[in-house]
Amino acid sequence: MATEKNNLIRQIRAKGIKSGRVLDAMRKVDRISFVPQEQKAVAYADAPLPIGFGQTISQPYIVALMSEMLNVRHGEKVLEIGTGSGYQFAVLKELTPHVYGVELKKELADPAVKYLRNAGYRDINIKLGDGYEGWEEHAPFDKIIVTAAAVHAPPPLIKQLECGGRMVLPLGGRDEVQYLTVLTKDGRGRISEEKTDPVRFVPMLGRAQEKKK
Ligand code: SAH
Numbered sequence: 001m002a003t004e005k006n007n008l009i010r011q012i013r014a015k016g017i018k019s020g021r022v023l024d025a026m027r028k029v030d031r032i033s034f035v036p037q038e039q040k041a042v043a044y045a046d047a048p049l050p051i052g053f054g055q056t057i058s059q060p061y062i063v064a065l066m067s068e069m070l071n072v073r074h075g076e077k078v079l080e081i082g083t084g085s086g087y088q089f090a091v092l093k094e095l096t097p098h099v100y101g102v103e104l105k106k107e108l109a110d111p112a113v114k115y116l117r118n119a120g121y122r123d124i125n126i127k128l129g130d131g132y133e134g135w136e137e138h139a140p141f142d143k144i145i146v147t148a149a150a151v152h153a154p155p156p157l158i159k160q161l162e163c164g165g166r167m168v169l170p171l172g173g174r175d176e177v178q179y180l181t182v183l184t185k186d187g188r189g190r191i192s193e194e195k196t197d198p199v200r201f202v203p204m205l206g207r208a209q210e211k212k213k
C-alpha cells in the first residue's frame with residue numbers, strides 16, 4: 001500500500017502540483033479509507049472512482065490541483081460544496097482546521113462522516129442540504145470549493161465569500177466542456193473570474209438545475 005500511495009504522489013507531482021503543503025496533505029490522507037469495499041484494490045489509482053448513488057470520488061490530481069488553486073492558509077475558514085466521499089474534505093482539514101461541508105445526499109454524507117471519524121478527524125462540520133445556498137450561519141468564508149459542476153457560480157456562494165477571498169469551481173453544462181474557474185472577490189467586493197483547466201465533474205443537482213443563464 002505504501003508503494004502505491006508513493007506512486008500516486010509521484011504522479012501528482014509529475015502532473016505539476018508544486019505546493020509542499022498540498023503534497024504533504026495528499027500524503028497524509030489515505031484515499032483507501034474513503035472508497036467503498038469494492039474499490040479498495042484500486043484506491044490509489046489517479047482516477048475518479050464510483051462511490052455509489054451515481055456519484056464519484058474525485059481524481060486525486062484534481063483534488064490536489066483545486067487545493068493548490070484555493071491556496072488555503074492555516075486558520076482560514078473553508079466551505080466545500082459536494083462533500084461526497086469526504087476525501088477532498090480530509091485534504092482540506094490537513095490545510096486548516098476550519099472546514100465546513102455541504103452534501104445533498106444523506107446516503108453519502110453519513111458514510112463520509114464515519115470515514116472521517118475513523119481517519120481520526122475531529123470537529124467534522126458537514127451539513128445535509130443544497131449547496132447552492134451555501135452555509136449562511138458560518139459565513140463569510142475565506143475560501144469556497146465546489147466539487148460538482150454548474151453553469152454559473154451560485155449567487156449565495158458569492159455572497160458568502162469574504163472580501164479578498166477565492167472560490168474554485170467547475171463551470172459548464174451537462175454536455176459541455178467544463179472549466180475549472182477561479183473566482184476572486186477583491187477588497188471592495190468586486191468579482192473576477194479566470195477560466196483554467198478543462199475538467200469533468202458530475203452535475204450540481206438541486207437549485208442549480210432550475211436556474212439556467
Ligand atoms: N468532493 C468529493 C467529490 C464528490 S462528487 C470527493 O472528494 O470525492 C460531487 C458530490 O456533489 C456528490 O457527492 C453529490 O451528491 C454532491 N452534490 C451534487 N449536487 C449538490 C448540491 N446541490 N449540493 C450539495 N452537494 C451536491
